Amino acid sequence: MSKPSDLIQGTLDLLILKTISLEPKHGWAIANRIEQVSNDVLQVTQGALYPALHRLEQQGWIRGEWRASDTGREAKFYALTRAGRTQLEKELAQWERLSSAVALVIDMV
Amino acid sequence: MSKPSDLIQGTLDLLILKTISLEPKHGWAIANRIEQVSNDVLQVTQGALYPALHRLEQQGWIRGEWRASDTGREAKFYALTRAGRTQLEKELAQWERLSSAVALVIDMV
DNA sequence: TGTCATACACAGATGATTTAGGTATCCGGG
DNA sequence: CCCGGATACCTAAATCATCTGTGTATGACA
Numbered sequence: 125m126s127k128p129s130d131l132i133q134g135t136l137d138l139l140i141l142k143t144i145s146l147e148p149k150h151g152w153a154i155a156n157r158i159e160q161v162s163n164d165v166l167q168v169t170q171g172a173l174y175p176a177l178h179r180l181e182q183q184g185w186i187r188g189e190w191r192a193s194d195t196g197r198e199a200k201f202y203a204l205t206r207a208g209r210t211q212l213e214k215e216l217a218q219w220e221r222l223s224s225a226v227a228l229v230i231d232m233v
Numbered sequence: 234m235s236k237p238s239d240l241i242q243g244t245l246d247l248l249i250l251k252t253i254s255l256e257p258k259h260g261w262a263i264a265n266r267i268e269q270v271s272n273d274v275l276q277v278t279q280g281a282l283y284p285a286l287h288r289l290e291q292q293g294w295i296r297g298e299w300r301a302s303d304t305g306r307e308a309k310f311y312a313l314t315r316a317g318r319t320q321l322e323k324e325l326a327q328w329e330r331l332s333s334a335v336a337l338v339i340d341m342v
Numbered sequence: 343t344g345t346c347a348t349a350c351a352c353a354g355a356t357g358a359t360t361t362a363g364g365t366a367t368c369c370g371g372g
Numbered sequence: 373c374c375c376g377g378a379t380a381c382c383t384a385a386a387t388c389a390t391c392t393g394t395g396t397a398t399g400a401c402a
Contacts, residue, residue: 132331133242142339152349161341165334172390222241225274230251261380281359
């Protein structure tokens with residue numbers, strides 16, 4: 125089974141970039157924030173989250189740094205790089221483009 | 234690279250079901266229609282199309298039948314079954330749900 | 343002391359799509 | 373008459389994101 129019922133494939137990068145564009149966050153907080161803002165519709169599993177973070181960091185779009193979290197524990201905070209900001213714009217445009225196209229098809233009469 | 238720049242993962246089934254819900258079509262025509270209606274934003278490659286059609290047929294959501302196409306050639310026309318119509322409703326609702334959730338995140342201030 | 347929430351990470355399976363082929367027919371132009 | 377382009381079907385291999393399932397560790401709380 126394992127239908128991807130909780131995430132639209134390919135949007136996770138966008139969601140992460142957007143989430144930390146407001147302020148740097150650590151992985152756990154990023155996942156929580158996405159779930160919260162989406163009213164628990166989007167579920168970010170850790171098995172998707174951490175690989176995505178490493179991927180994004182390797183591409184140079186985000187940068188990680190160990191700091192103390194709100195709870196006083198050490199956590200890896202990720203911030204957008206300049207390239208990441210550009211990438212975010214790109215992914216936003218791409219999402220807009222594709223989701224509008226899907227809308228055209230499903231609104232077809 | 235091979236970025237999925239021409240299709241949102243997981244939406245192809247929805248797009249196909251919707252396209253033949255108006256009137257039965259053969260594979261080639263389905264792909265053309267989707268591309269046309271989306272202003273060529275969505276590209277349906279044959280390597281994605283035919284496996285998807287077979288998948289949908291196996292699930293009992295569409296039924297194929299050989300008939301003559303507009304051009305006089307034999308082609309396999311696919312029509313929605315009753316279960317397919319139900320499935321289409323489901324996928325429409327799901328898409329609405331998920332894309333709205335994404336919108337919430339990317340419009341986050 | 344033990345359990346829950348926080349926090350990171352990875353390995354293996356899954357499954358849709360991309361890439362890249364292959365077959366065959368029909369039509370029109372040269 | 374032949375050849376290229378459009379139509380029409382199909383499949384195999386590779387890629388890659390995500391899911392499932394684990395494992396580690398700490399701090400708070402009861």
